[in-house]
Amino acid sequence: MSSEQRPILSVRDLKTYFFLDEGTVKAVDGVSFDVYPGQVVGIVGESGCGKSVTVRSVLRIVEKPGRIVAGEIFFRPRKGNGRLLEGSQDGYVDLARLDAQGREMRAIRGAEIALIPQEPMAAFSPVHTIGDQIMETILLHQAVNEEEARRLGIERLREVGIPNPEQRMEAYSWELSGGLRQRAMIAMALSCHPTLLIADEPTTAIDVTTQAQVLNLLRSLQQQHNMSIIFITHDLGVIAQIAEYVLVMYLGRLMETGPVVDIFHHPLHPYTRALLKSIPSVYTRSRTFLPTIEGSIPHPFNRPPGCPFHPRCSQFTAGICDQKTPLLQPVNEQQSVSCFLYHRRAEED
Amino acid sequence: MKHTTRDERTLLEVKHLKKHFPIRKGFLRRLVGQVKAVDGVSFYINEGETLGLVGESGCGKTTTARCILRALDPTAGQILFRTASGQVVDLATLPENELRPLRREMQMIFQDPFASLNPRMNLLDIVGEPLLVIEGIKSRKERAERVAEILRLVGLRPEYMQRFPHAFSGGQRQRIVIARALALHPRLVVADEPVSALDVSVQAQVLNLMMELQQRLNLTYLFVAHDLSVVKHICNRVAVMYVGKLVETAPTDELFYHPKHPYTEALMSAVPVADPRIRSAMIPLEGDVPSPANPPPGCYFHPRCRYAVDICSQEAPNLEEIEDNHFVACHRAHELKLRGIGG
Ligand SMILES: Nc1ncnc2c1ncn2[C@@H]1O[C@H](COP(=O)(O)OP(=O)(O)OP(=O)(O)O)[C@@H](O)[C@H]1O
Ligand SMILES: Nc1ncnc2c1ncn2[C@@H]1O[C@H](COP(=O)(O)OP(=O)(O)OP(=O)(O)O)[C@@H](O)[C@H]1O
Ligand SMILES: [Mg+2]
Ligand SMILES: [Mg+2]
Numbered sequence: 001m002s003s004e005q006r007p008i009l010s011v012r013d014l015k016t017y018f019f020l021d022e023g024t025v026k027a028v029d030g031v032s033f034d035v036y037p038g039q040v041v042g043i044v045g046e047s048g049c050g051k052s053v054t055v056r057s058v059l060r061i062v063e064k065p066g067r068i069v070a071g072e073i074f075f076r077p078r079k080g081n082g083r084l085l086e087g088s089q090d091g092y093v094d095l096a097r098l099d100a101q102g103r104e105m106r107a108i109r110g111a112e113i114a115l116i117p118q119e120p121m122a123a124f125s126p127v128h129t130i131g132d133q134i135m136e137t138i139l140l141h142q143a144v145n146e147e148e149a150r151r152l153g154i155e156r157l158r159e160v161g162i163p164n165p166e167q168r169m170e171a172y173s174w175e176l177s178g179g180l181r182q183r184a185m186i187a188m189a190l191s192c193h194p195t196l197l198i199a200d201e202p203t204t205a206i207d208v209t210t211q212a213q214v215l216n217l218l219r220s221l222q223q224q225h226n227m228s229i230i231f232i233t234h235d236l237g238v239i240a241q242i243a244e245y246v247l248v249m250y251l252g253r254l255m256e257t258g259p260v261v262d263i264f265h266h267p268l269h270p271y272t273r274a275l276l277k278s279i280p281s282v283y284t285r286s287r288t289f290l291p292t293i294e295g296s297i298p299h300p301f302n303r304p305p306g307c308p309f310h311p312r313c314s315q316f317t318a319g320i321c322d323q324k325t326p327l328l329q330p331v332n333e334q335q336s337v338s339c340f341l342y343h344r345r346a347e348e349d
Numbered sequence: 350m351k352h353t354t355r356d357e358r359t360l361l362e363v364k365h366l367k368k369h370f371p372i373r374k375g376f377l378r379r380l381v382g383q384v385k386a387v388d389g390v391s392f393y394i395n396e397g398e399t400l401g402l403v404g405e406s407g408c409g410k411t412t413t414a415r416c417i418l419r420a421l422d423p424t425a426g427q428i429l430f431r432t433a434s435g436q437v438v439d440l441a442t443l444p445e446n447e448l449r450p451l452r453r454e455m456q457m458i459f460q461d462p463f464a465s466l467n468p469r470m471n472l473l474d475i476v477g478e479p480l481l482v483i484e485g486i487k488s489r490k491e492r493a494e495r496v497a498e499i500l501r502l503v504g505l506r507p508e509y510m511q512r513f514p515h516a517f518s519g520g521q522r523q524r525i526v527i528a529r530a531l532a533l534h535p536r537l538v539v540a541d542e543p544v545s546a547l548d549v550s551v552q553a554q555v556l557n558l559m560m561e562l563q564q565r566l567n568l569t570y571l572f573v574a575h576d577l578s579v580v581k582h583i584c585n586r587v588a589v590m591y592v593g594k595l596v597e598t599a600p601t602d603e604l605f606y607h608p609k610h611p612y613t614e615a616l617m618s619a620v621p622v623a624d625p626r627i628r629s630a631m632i633p634l635e636g637d638v639p640s641p642a643n644p645p646p647g648c649y650f651h652p653r654c655r656y657a658v659d660i661c662s663q664e665a666p667n668l669e670e671i672e673d674n675h676f677v678a679c680h681r682a683h684e685l686k687l688r689g690i691g692g
Contacts, residue, residue, distance in 0.1 A: 046548050046549060046550050047519075047548035177637050177638070178406060179637065180637070206406075207405040207406055207575055208575075208577060208616060208619040208620055209405060209615065209616065209619045209633060209634040210405075210633075211619065211621075212618075212619035212621070212631040212632065212633040212634075213633040215621065215631055216631055216633060234548070234549045235621070236623045237578070237620060237621030237622060237623040238621050239625075240621065240622060240623050240624055240625040241621040241622065241625070241628060241629065241631065242621075243625075260625040261625045261626060264623075264624065264625050265626075274550075275549070275550065278549060278550050278552075278553040279549050279552075279553070279578075280553070280556070280578045280579055280581070280582035281578050281623040282577055282578045282581045282605060282620055282623075282690050283622075283623060283624075283690070283691070284578075284581075284582065286581055286582060286583075286584070286601050286602060287560065287582070287583065287584075287585070288582075289557050289560065289561075290553040290556060290557055290582070291553070292550060292553045292554050292557065293550045296518055296520065296550075296551075297518075
């Protein structure tokens with residue numbers, strides 16, 4: 001098999017829990033998915049369903065009292081990063097086994113896998129210039145001198161469409177407009193040409209016009225560099241426009257996965273159907289009542305037994321859905337669903 | 350002085366509203382300029398209707414909303430309001446003692462349901478406070494009855510009355526905020542980004558609730574938001590703001606499908622289409638929003654406008670009614686053929 005057809009990231013049965021005095025929050029509870037080179041994978045789901053914790057687990061930046069309790073996170077580093085691969089047969093390292101603070105993980109984080117966090121203001125330090133911060137990242141990961149790092153930094157700023165990048169290197173983040181700051185954030189994330197970019201709601205707080213700039217930019221960078229992207233958002237329009245493959249999450253588990261066209265035009269899981277209908281779009285008829293999902297998300301300490309969605313599900317079958325937890329299973333050539341309407345495979349225990 | 354509004358159905362009519370903030374510098378706080386946050390805005394809202402106010406961050410939406418409720422004193426302009434007794438008053442110049450009895454007719458819902466509730470007050474006190482302070486209902490029992498009624502109206506159980514805000518989810522908290530705003534049976538509700546902080550599924554519940562209450566209580570909404578899908582969903586008419594000025598006002602579908610101002614067209618073309626089979630161009634708007642302290646000459650949009658001609662940089666266009674109920678401020682409004690969503 002050529003390396004292009006092998007995933008760059010393969011997450012297997014990942015579980016990340018938070019151990020609090022009041023109880024355990026199973027933030028991510030058995031999640032598996034693959035990301036292929038050049039692919040854009042979108043993650044959708046209601047607040048608190050574990051989207052951020054999933055990607056933070058991949059980056060190994062889950063804060064205490066949280067930790068990965070089970071599963072594997074296979075990542076395929078660049079060829080040059082050979083040292084990472086000692087003992088590996090097939091070119092993958094299991095990030096879940098690495099020391100989160102160790103040398104290997106630091107060589108991957110920021111360089112091979114980069115994050116665009118939700119709040120660009122928080123990502124930049126207010127007391128250092130944009131240029132200093134980008135150069136610092138470059139110097140940390142690349143064997144170049146300061147002059148070369150400056151040249152690369154200016155190049156990155158130019159690449160993301162920031163006018164007068166030489167001047168902007170000297171600017172502080174708070175001196176930039178929202179759109180420029182968002183671009184500088186992307187430039188910093190891209191400073192070492194990561195092979196996997198993780199964008200956690202990068203456009204939620206910005207205006208549509210700026211959002212269009214950011215999405216177009218990400219699209220073109222992804223095509224130029226064959227970069228893979230994991231994109232978290234709750235804007236259906238954004239998912240439709242940028243993602244190729246979609247993961248639908250609920251209470252720490254995947255409910256449905258599939259190509260974006262199938263998820264939008266042929267959703268199978270009752271949760272996916274309900275979620276998609278509840279979100280207004282400029283194409284739905286004005287001033288009609290929106291279908292809503294019954295009830296609310298259970299408190300993380302009171303996870304329902306069986307299928308986590310069953311108390312809110314319109315197609316729930318008593319005696320089955322509240323007893324056993326369905327597994328995510330392929331149900332046609334494209335989609336996988338964890339729902340007993342489509343298969344009988346349940347978790348054993 | 351007797352005021353008149355557009356017609357008998359008009360509940361609120363804003364005319365040439367301005368709010369300028371002074372910019373002061375240095376030790377002596379010398380006046381060095383003005384932020385023209387709202388700079389000559391005119392629109393009206395009919396009774397029972399929802400008017401959306403949209404525009405990029407910093408264009409003056411919140412400032413406009415706060416002037417209408419006189420949380421800020423306007424620099425100039427009129428804010429005509431038809432009171433319950435049918436009289437038209439100018440809120441912009443009304444002294445505080447004449448304003449106070451009108452305050453119960455106008456209420457505000459803020460963006461953040463977490464910040465706008467006092468964590469040390471229970472539901473009975475939060476929702477009941479305006480009943481005590483403004484309506485003067487001294488009996489706790491009577492207040493509790495009224496609060497129970499309002500809570501039922503917004504879909505919360507009256508049994509929750511003794512609970513504190515932290516015991517509620519985001520959507521429930523926004524219901525509490527709405528309950529408090531409705532306690533005095535207002536006629537005008539100004540909602541500033543009421544669903545922006547809410548999760549998707551909760552957002553749908555709150556939008557439905559707002560529409561349902563509007564029908565039941567004949568409420569009038571000024572709905573401020575930057576999310577165009579939400580605005581398209583809930584509004585009868587929409588006003589588009591750019592750097593302190595209105596550039597276009599029209600009935601919702603008319604505005605989205607047949608915009609007449611190049612800025613509205615730019616907003617529409619930037620909306621990502623929620624259909625993966627149509628990979629739209631998402632045409633971004635080049636350049637930055639000018640600062641309201643130092644706007645360009647002529648039409649404020651001309652430096653970013655693809656249709657700009659000489660006059661656009663020389664003369665500021667007026668907001669003109671070019672079709673029934675369709676207002677545009679553009680020198681070329683009559684000749685341009687613009688594209689709306691899906692166009
Ligand atoms: N530091 C933490 N301590 C305790 N619990 C946490 C912590 N971080 C996250 N959680 C819990 O883990 C669950 C998943 O949270 P996560 O942030 O991944 O949600 P999300 O899907 O990203 O939501 P949103 O859309 O609101 O960003 C939630 O129940 C959350 O309360
Ligand atoms: N108290 C104030 N003093 C000085 N300038 C102010 C003040 N309040 C607002 N402004 C300025 O007025 C302009 C309009 O601000 P406003 O908050 O009304 O915008 P907005 O459209 O509500 O934006 P957003 O979508 O970000 O909420 C901005 O340039 C803002 O910086
Ligand atoms: Mg998150
Ligand atoms: Mg505002």
